[in-house]
Amino acid sequence: MSYVFGPVPSRRLGLSLGVDLIPPKTCTFDCLYCEVGRTTSKTIEPGPFVPFREVVYEIEKKLMKTEPDAVTLAGSGEPTLYSRINEVIDSIKEITEIKVALLTNGSLFWKEEIRRRVLKADIIMPTLSSAFEDTFRMIHRPHPGLELNIVVDGLKRLRKDYKGLLFLEIVLLAGINDTEKEVEGLKTVINRINPEKIQLNTVLRPPADKRAISLDRKRLEDIKVFLGEKAEIIAGVPVAAKKGKADTLIRDLLDMVKRRPLRSIDIVNAMGLSSDDVEDLVKGLLIKGYISRQEHSGEIYYLSNGKDI
Numbered sequence: 247m248s249y250v251f252g253p254v255p256s257r258r259l260g261l262s263l264g265v266d267l268i269p270p271k272t273c274t275f276d277c278l279y280c281e282v283g284r285t286t287s288k289t290i291e292p293g294p295f296v297p298f299r300e301v302v303y304e305i306e307k308k309l310m311k312t313e314p315d316a317v318t319l320a321g322s323g324e325p326t327l328y329s330r331i332n333e334v335i336d337s338i339k340e341i342t343e344i345k346v347a348l349l350t351n352g353s354l355f356w357k358e359e360i361r362r363r364v365l366k367a368d369i370i371m372p373t374l375s376s377a378f379e380d381t382f383r384m385i386h387r388p389h390p391g392l393e394l395n396i397v398v399d400g401l402k403r404l405r406k407d408y409k410g411l412l413f414l415e416i417v418l419l420a421g422i423n424d425t426e427k428e429v430e431g432l433k434t435v436i437n438r439i440n441p442e443k444i445q446l447n448t449v450l451r452p453p454a455d456k457r458a459i460s461l462d463r464k465r466l467e468d469i470k471v472f473l474g475e476k477a478e479i480i481a482g483v484p485v486a487a488k489k490g491k492a493d494t495l496i497r498d499l500l501d502m503v504k505r506r507p508l509r510s511i512d513i514v515n516a517m518g519l520s521s522d523d524v525e526d527l528v529k530g531l532l533i534k535g536y537i538s539r540q541e542h543s544g545e546i547y548y549l550s551n552g553k554d555i
């Protein structure tokens with residue numbers, strides 16, 4: 247089993263080496279917009295979901311061959327559920343000076359032990375998509391033990407304890423959390439949390455639920471202006487990337503599309519190949535049945551069929 251994927255182009259971090267700390271699909275939430283699919287194990291109890299030594303060994307091996315901008319702790323679910331995440335952060339820091347980022351839904355920072363485990367990360371990127379309980383429940387379908395006020399309180403406590411960079415992501419969905427009332431509510435709560443950046447996102451890849459509809463660029467721009475100078479739009483920003491080893495290209499490509507659907511341009515950026523090379527690679531994998539195509543918002547995405555080479 248592979249726990250490390252990429253490097254892949256990240257709209258927020260440049261070239262990011264992903265570390266998958268949670269099996270599909272274990273999460274505290276079951277978001278409408280989730281790209282991994284529906285949550286099959288909804289929990290708020292941390293556990294040793296992946297073998298620590300194997301994970302660290304894979305990270306070390308990969309960093310000998312590649313030089314990403316960040317090592318990103320993520321997962322096919324919520325990574326703060328991994329009970330040894332602090333040891334993974336410590337181990338990465340022993341191996342490299344590359345920044346450690348944590349991609350999280352931000353739902354568990356009200357737990358003191360979870361906050362303590364992540365304090366050495368360089369960048370923490372939690373999500374907060376509404377200031378209203380009903381909307382929070384509609385978007386995230388959280389574990390019954392979670393309420394919005396508990397989650398927000400956790401984010402405020404994290405801000406107090408954590409000395410690194412906090413980039414707060416807002417996933418905006420048309421007709422759900424893009425109204426004036428929603429955006430004003432978010433502004434008030436975000437000001438209290440006081441992150442370094444507010445990163446506006448919307449649905450770009452085929453989501454778990456068809457109700458998750460993208461915002462158009464104009465509305466994203468209006469919300470960005472309203473939220474002030476810390477706000478930026480991260481939806482659809484292309485990122486330059488570097489070239490991978492030829493003999494691992496197919497395996498890397500399959501690894502990437504297993505974790506999230508990708509467009510040709512994402513693959514071009516991730517692997518530093520020409521569009522023609524990517525087209526050939528993808529065509530071969532389609533014919534052999536390793537991947538399939540899906541259209542979303544006028545773009546073609548490639549998805550894994552779950553087969554390994």
Ligand code: SF4
Nearest residue numbers: 273275276277280351
């Ligand atoms: S988007 Fe993230 S937080 Fe939401 S269900 Fe998927 S993995 Fe969990």
